[in-house]
Amino acid sequence: SQQGEEDPQALSIQEGENATMNCSYKTSINNLQWYRQNSGRGLVHLILIRSNEREKHSGRLRVTLDTSKKSSSLLITASRAADTASYFCATDATDSWGKLQFGAGTQVVVTP
Amino acid sequence: GAVVSQHPSRVICKSGTSVKIECRSLDFQATTMFWYRQFPKQSLMLMATSNEGSKATYEQGVEKDKFLINHASLTLSTLTVTSAHPEDSSFYICSAHGGGKDYGYTFGSGTRLTVV
Numbered sequence: 001s002q003q004g005e006e007d008p009q010a011l012s013i014q015e016g017e018n019a020t021m022n023c024s025y026k027t028s029i030n031n032l033q034w035y036r037q038n039s040g041r042g043l044v045h046l047i048l049i050r051s052n053e054r055e056k057h058s059g060r061l062r063v064t065l066d067t068s069k070k071s072s073s074l075l076i077t078a079s080r081a082a083d084t085a086s087y088f089c090a091t092d093a094t095d096s097w098g099k100l101q102f103g104a105g106t107q108v109v110v111t112p
Numbered sequence: 113g114a115v116v117s118q119h120p121s122r123v124i125c126k127s128g129t130s131v132k133i134e135c136r137s138l139d140f141q142a143t144t145m146f147w148y149r150q151f152p153k154q155s156l157m158l159m160a161t162s163n164e165g166s167k168a169t170y171e172q173g174v175e176k177d178k179f180l181i182n183h184a185s186l187t188l189s190t191l192t193v194t195s196a197h198p199e200d201s202s203f204y205i206c207s208a209h210g211g212g213k214d215y216g217y218t219f220g221s222g223t224r225l226t227v228v
Contacts, residue, residue: 033217042220042222045219048216099171100146105154
């Protein structure tokens with residue numbers, strides 16, 4: 001079954017704006033990961049945040065994790081047209097190593 | 113970084129035939145690989161965990177006789193869709209963990225299977 005829910009389902013912004021998407025999950029986790037998928041392609045790992053971390057940065061990406069609320073957010077700052085893709089959160093649960101449970105995804109469109 | 117090569121990227125087959133999809137870890141050894149399925153505009157659903165040298169473990173609802181998994185070496189896992197039907201048409205993706213603890217899983221580029 002699908003672990004997480006993501007919102008929004010779709011997001012349309014202009015270049016230079018920030019994009020924020022959220023992910024909620026249900027079980028206890030080791031870590032939470034964010035992936036990007038361009039249409040018809042495989043997934044690219046963006047960032048991993050462990051359960052004892054609250055915030056992590058990587059370039060223009062900022063991820064937060066609130067384990068009390070079982071939620072995470074991904075912020076893409078100063079978006080570019082090349083950021084157009086679907087973004088998925090995935091949880092690595094404590095009782096099932098490696099069996100990533102993916103959220104429904106957020107489709108982001110960045111227009112020039 | 114870790115690379116997982118998956119092929120074919122696209123395959124069209126006739127109903128009733130079998131299709132094999134390969135997933136290779138190119139620069140690392142993967143004792144465990146994972147196979148996912150993705151329907152259009154939907155998320156990834158884990159199908160099975162492929163274990164080198166032992167039987168795969170399948171998620172609930174996934175037919176093991178339909179989706180045969182072989183993980184004969186530390187760098188290769190194969191998924192064979194047997195007696196394919198149009199409802200098996202989907203995007204299949206494999207993954208493996210090949211990095212350090214701050215790395216997620218490395219995914220193959222996926223295989224678009226169309227059964228006609």
